[in-house]
Amino acid sequence: MNSSEPGWSASETDVMDAITKIVRSDREAVLATIIDVEGNAYRRPGAKMVVTPDGSGVGSITAGCLEDEVVELARRVLEEGEPRVETYDLMEDDDVWGLGVGCNGIIDVLLEPIEDDYSPVVDTFESGGAISSVTVLEDEHETDYRFERGYYDPSDGIDSAADEFEWFGEETERAVEELLEREQSGTVTVTDADRSIKLFVDTVTAPPELVVLGTGHDVAPIVELASKNSFRVRVIGFRGADAVEERFPDAVEVSSTSPSSLRDAHEFDERTYVVVMTHNFLDDRLAIDELLRTPVPYIGLMGPRERFEEMLEDFADEDRTVGDDELERMYTPVGLDLGGGSPSQIAHSIVAELLAVDNDRTPQHLSEREGPIHRRVSSITDD
């Protein structure tokens, strides 16, 4: 978290933690969520900011262009106790030299008092799942439904509370399901024979978990950076690692076990990323043997490639077969190839790899992904 502007650069986990505290206490606060953007906005629909009655905020919805105005409006929402949608037009064409707010796009923001009915979201976030909350923005006929909310959970389907709303029909469910699968939030308009309804679908996915095996000095920069990027980080060491808990202030847990008891000590699932860095060959090898028996999608191993090949040789000596599906989950040497060998640079490259794998991206320059820069036809003919 940025030391000088603590609230603004809060991670998604920080923001959800702030909401959880409000939901589970008597305190009041307003949640501001981007529900729609047009043009070149800094953040996407679903970006959130929590505003407390003292006017302080956690999270960001723009690059700082709107936050002051939103805090002001949030006070009114608290007083009136009613949700509202505010549209901010920051289109660049309107910028006046020296006066422009220096931000872009048209941004629709939903402001609402945080109520108990937000519980399904914070509960799901905490338990590691995914959920979409569906809010009625506009309903052609039944204006009473404005700001009514239902929940869609991939395992349960539509939350029971939503059964009351006839608008939660098959069409809607399909639209919501699609957004949830893509882990996206956005405003959708669902039309059937009778009428059309405008909904904001907010998909909230629990952050992935990072388990770091090892407690060397090189672990702390990774814990710090991964937490900043919304991973819930656990540090597991062997032989009394709990004694070093204070070295990892950003970890949600620091614990100690033996390599062969790893699977008893913690549940490794499809959302668990693991970086193995005990710096001890035998410990690393035993841990990887265990981890390959779990469904974890990512095992990053510190050290040169040859080191892992030596492990494979040992596995073969023990008649332990390692299949291609297992090898596919091994990332060794760990990290993206960014160069640089300082502790911070190594940590940066590892967390960059975690982000890319978690977000299903091929690591490359964004500018390359989009191909060569096109000069527009008008500019070419002007040349």
Next chain:
Amino acid sequence: MNSSEPGWSASETDVMDAITKIVRSDREAVLATIIDVEGNAYRRPGAKMVVTPDGSGVGSITAGCLEDEVVELARRVLEEGEPRVETYDLMEDDDVWGLGVGCNGIIDVLLEPIEDDYSPVVDTFESGGAISSVTVLEDEHETDYRFERGYYDPSDGIDSAADEFEWFGEETERAVEELLEREQSGTVTVTDADRSIKLFVDTVTAPPELVVLGTGHDVAPIVELASKNSFRVRVIGFRGADAVEERFPDAVEVSSTSPSSLRDAHEFDERTYVVVMTHNFLDDRLAIDELLRTPVPYIGLMGPRERFEEMLEDFADEDRTVGDDELERMYTPVGLDLGGGSPSQIAHSIVAELLAVDNDRTPQHLSEREGPIHRRVSSITDD
């Protein structure tokens, strides 16, 4: 910098700053430098740690395995006032279950009192250049030369002080030049007809500079992360940006100018990386027009590709031609494709791109760079 272990994860710039303070004061300290590694070590030759008489250290030479022992030995070096080379054997085969230090490789460390003769290095670092210091480790015949030092500077050739040493011959110069070009440090043995000499060549290159144009809230996380990764960061804003200096504690300078005066306000050279993020279309466009007239290797522009294409259209309207060599230096959208849209994730992706470009790397998984994992012949036949 890691809050709980402040010294260990210091950036290369932090370490050099610590050395500079010692050189320019009456204070004493010991510099420990990795001069050679065999096997799987965490850091490469040239990695440095400064140990002050109170036993505190800045920088790291292993993942924490040796630092305590080095601090202990540094006390003796301070007392005796003489450099020494210590070899630490951390080969994994020697690891004993439960006792192994959990670190790998054989590491040679040069420990030396920091003296005035280190000035050329800190001066060059400060002025933005590159230099190799050359230290005699072993000389077959002339043992008096042990730990004598010369300097090699790419512009001046061999430093005058080195003329005294006959060992600084053509062979040596070629070896040193090669390491300096690759920005590498290492131990080399130079042999001619008469004799052989073992030298440690330590190449020190000043950190690149990052200039961020803009002072929005989204700038601070980038300044913080880039500084951690050894960039010297300057923030330049338009219209009174100096008023927000306290928001960028890690920047070496925060200043204000107008877009068209950019080149007067600062020297943009081959080692200057620029991220343009004023969030104002006109400001960004004017700034880029200026920057393209400088030799900067990297101009990262925040915002979607279409935004830059609109700028190109404006340039064309003004008969400003933008050549392919100019377009090659444009990175827009800025950053690597890691996914994630939070302020920290955006900053992480931008700094990852800066590292990759500065270190001349193609962003990819390190595991992919090395190709598929090979099972060794022995393991295949055992299957």
